[in-house]
Amino acid sequence: MPDEQGIKRAALKTVAVRLTGAKVLDQEPVLLFATRQVEEILQDVEVRPLPFAPDWLLGLCAWRRQVLPVVDIAKLHGMSFSADRSLYMVIRLVVPAEDEKENSSRRMLRCILKVSDRIAARELPKQCAAAAIEASGLDPALFKGLFAHEDGMMMVPNLLPTLCPPAAWPEPAV
Amino acid sequence: MANVLKRKAAEQILSRLKAANLKGLFTLGRSIKGKLLFWLLLISLVPMAVIALFSWRYSASALQQQSFENLETTLAFQHQALHQYFTEQEKTLKNISETMQLLQNEAHIKLAAVRDLQKKQIIDYFQMRYQNTQAFANNPEQKKMFTGFIKDASTEMDSAFAEYLTNWLEQRDFSALVLLSPDGKVLYSTDKDMTRGEVVKEKTAEWNALQKGIQETAFIDYSPSSFHAEHTDKMVAYFSTPFTIEGKLEGVLLFGLKGNALDDITKNPPGLGDKGESYLVGVDGMFRSNSAYFAEPTLANPAFVVDTESVVYALSGESGEETTNNYRGDYVLSSYTSVEIYGTTWVLIVDLDQADAVAPKRKVADKETDHLSELAAHYGFPDLYLINPDGYIFYSAKKQADFLTNMLSGPYKDTNFGGTVAKAVTSKEIAISDYDFYAPAGDKPAAFLVAPILSNKQEIIMFAALQIPIDQINAVMDIRSRFEEGSKHQTGAETAIADTYLIGSDHLWRSESSNAKKYGVEKTLLNPKAKVATEAVTEALSGKDNTKIIVNGAGESVLSSWAQFKYKDLTWAIISEVSEDAVHQPVTNLLKIIGVTVLSAAALIAVVSLLVAGGVTRQVKEIVQVMSKVEKGDYSMQAKVTSKDELGRLAGDFNTMTGTIQNLIQTRQEEHDKLNNSIIQLLEEITQLADGDLTIRATVTDDVIGTLADSLNMMLDELGRAFRRIKDSAEQVGSTANVLSSSTGELADQNNTQSQLLNEAVQKISLLTAEIRGAAEKAGQSAGTSKISSQVAEDGATAVRETSHSMEAIRSNVQNTARAIKRLGESSQEISDFARTINEISDRTSILALNASIQAAAAGEEGRGFAVVAEEIQRLAERAAVSTRQIETLIRNILGEITEAGVSMDASIQEVVQGTKLSQNALAKLEEITTRSNEVAELIEGVASASKEQADTTAALASKMTDIGRVSLETAQETMGASISMREMAAMGDDMLQAVAVFKLEKESR
Incomplete structure (x- = not known):
């Protein structure tokens, strides 16, 4: 349960990334991230490709003395977008503890998403209707929810299964 | 010389006259008498002719103008009068309608009162019978008399008691008394048809009476009897009451109700007139009273079934009044209610003939009349009708063939009257028909005005209709003519009388022409032979009005003024016209007077000029005769002096002049002869000179x-x-x-x-x-x-x-x-x-x-x-x-x-x-x-x-x-x-x- 302050903050702003040209349930998909999830937006990054990596994993990149994976979010969901140029968004994720009561065992993950240049900070879209993920042909595990809105299909991605498959990531060295 | 000059002058004048081609005109001018006559006539008659011409022209145009104005006034007056006539008819009809409504309302109130009275009488009557029954059964003396019958079936009735019993029953409108055992056996009966020991059949009146009478005193409605084998359809009603001896039920007493028991109450209801009646009907639709209209008893008679609306309404527990057909099919004002008689429901209906209700008859000087007939006579309506909402004529003042027929479905439904009634039924407003031949009115032209009469609930209760008399319309059309005749007598002025008439949309007459022979017919009204299709009719029917000279239906040239007359659905052309000849009659008269005056003046002038010229010309003639001699060279003649005036003096002077001329001529002749001789001599001497002989010389004389x-x-x-x-x-x-x-x-x-x-x-x-x-x-x-x-x-x-x-x-x-x-x-x-x-x-x-x-x-x-x-x-x-x-x-x-x-x-x-x-x-x-x-x-x-x-x-x-x-x-x-x-x-x-x-x-x- 997020605290009251968190709700307020979440209600204030989201960062929306419009995947121009793609279609989900006949609407243009808009990826929604909580503002507190977004660390920074980068114009260009130096990506080091990884051998034998899936096509959506573009490679690794150095950011603020950290090595972060660079993920093509459109490819990850089997889509493609048309844009003048691509931007890169540094996203932070909180990996929940296995035992939910123990908050101390939570850990922070970061990754860089390759997105379109149609990024905007905006209010949480109101008056949207929940849409069935199954009907969209997307992997339900990769989304927290789909919401039909007049501005487009609002999609809240769930990056955890991609970046942190259970037991795939070794425990960080403390 | 003078002669020559005169001749020349005369020739000159004549040549000029020829040139002017006036010779013929001026042949009179050869003599002074003629000239005088000619010029005097010319000077006096030309101004007269000019005056006549101008006065004829001005008066003709003024007269025409005045006639046009008169015509328009006439038309406007007639139009107004006709409209007023129709409005008055409508008002009269409305008044009649209101009266009818009032009368009907009153009739309803009266009927309701009679009905309530009757109901009370009936209930009282049955209450009394009920009490009689109970009293009889509880009387110990009478109980004692019947005990024997219970114990022994062969017991004989005491003759004195039997007599008493008969009287008792008679007085209380009972037809019979029957004592039944509790198992339904006849123990005693006053009715000869019932034999002792007989058992009542199930579901019969007696059986019902037994069933109910065992418990308490009850009334059994009319139903088939067990004991009338020959008349199985005979119906009886009973009061039944338990018969007990010392508290033990020994049987049931049945009191048969007499067939005419209620006749006294129902047959002569008060204040309902000849055709009013009241009657009772049971739930089975059969009468419970006898109808005054049938000799045969109607009571419980299956041959007479009453299935009117009133019965249905009353059986459903309502009381009310309505206008409806009664069991005889007559149109009546009906008042109905239900009557409860000890568990039995009957219907009481009080009817009043609708015509009687609204136009009650009364006798005046041994003659039956009613106020509607009097109204019709008063207003001069050929007939006055009352029609019920479904088109049935239930009242007619004249009672012609259409009386008691239905105008919507009967033989006259296709007449103009029928059509108008239908229109009024549909529109619920006053409707008017055009004139048409109407068979019930002796195939004479008739028009009708129909007005609906509405109840307080705005429902149509009937229609009042009147036949519009044609003579009144003729009278309206005639008013103006008579007015003009009157004014003519008063003022003495020559005014042409205008004819005003009405033409319908079929171009046939709607009024009677005062001069029908002009159109070659005896009567013009609706006569196809006198069809008028003039410009006036066509224009007026299309709603235009105008005044001008046209040719009318009779082929006369007339000054005509026309307009459309519209009254509700009625569209007529109203035309006023006056003969052009009649308009111009005064002018013609004026011309005649002027002509006679001119001729008299001409004759007078001729006589005077002949007299004056006669005196003058005698002396002139003498002078002229002498002058004609002088002209031929005879100066020996002398003119006779006949007058002493200037002409006489002229004759004298002329005579002196001829003498002087004669002397002068003689002197000149002598001198002439002398000179002539000298010349002849000279000429003879110089003849050779002509041949060129210059040697010859003439003789010199002294002259x-x-x-x-x-x-x-x-x-x-x-x-x-x-x-x-x-x-x-x-x-x-x-x-x-x-x-x-x-x-x-x-x-x-x-x-x-x-x-x-x-x-x-x-x-x-x-x-x-x-x-x-x-x-x-x-x-x-x-x-x-x-x-x-x-x-x-x-x-x-x-x-x-x-x-x-x-x-x-x-x-x-x-x-x-x-x-x-x-x-x-x-x-x-x-x-x-x-x-x-x-x-x-x-x-x-x-x-x-x-x-x-x-x-x-x-x-x-x-x-x-x-x-x-x-x-x-x-x-x-x-x-x-x-x-x-x-x-x-x-x-x-x-x-x-x-x-x-x-x-x-x-x-x-x-x-x-x-x-x-x-x-x-x-x-x-x-x-x-x-x-x-x-x-x-x-x-x-x-x-x-x-x-x-x-x-x-x-x-x-x-x-x-x-x-x-x-x-x-x-x-x-x-x-x-x-x-x-x-x-x-x-x-x-x-x-x-x-x-x-x-x-x-x-x-x-x-």
């Missing part, structure tokens, strides 16, 4: 002729001498002239020849001169043309030189422009580079701003201010990006255009260089042309001046030779003239000699 003879003698002397001299001279001239004539003739011939030769020479020289001159002129023209071409070539060279200079300037300008364009291109390239830089900056700014705004949002409330700034920066960056993108596009376009301009500039420079070269070549050629032209011009000029000099010299030579020719010709002519003169002179001398030779001259003069 005027003597002087003449003396002068003649002197003249002859002188003439003789002169002739002698002439003769001599002529002879000399003749000889000289002949000699001269021959010599001059020769000279003249020579001169002529010379002149001809000269002329030929001069002509040839002239031709030569003309040719030389022509050559000189042509040379001159060539020189001018050469000069002009030289000048043109020079101008051309100058122009080409200027063009060449301009080309040089253009080349320099174009080169400068090309350089500028190249510089512009370079600058644009630089701008493009700057724009690209700005674009990059704005991109970076945008992302920075986005990051800032995300950070600010993450910071929450504290970052809000910063978020606003970040957003603003982002917006600015976006705008900058858009602008630089636009700039880049623009620069790209400019660069493209600059490149194009550079290319075209290079081409221009090449073209300019080529042009300059060409113009320089052209200049060189043009300069050469100028030089050659100048040389040619100079050569030609020399030739021209030489030719001119030659021509001048030749011309001078020709002129001189012409002069010589002319002189020698003149000489020849003069010589010839002299020769002719000589010849003429010689001829003259011969002539003269011949002339003088005629005269005989004295010899000594030679």
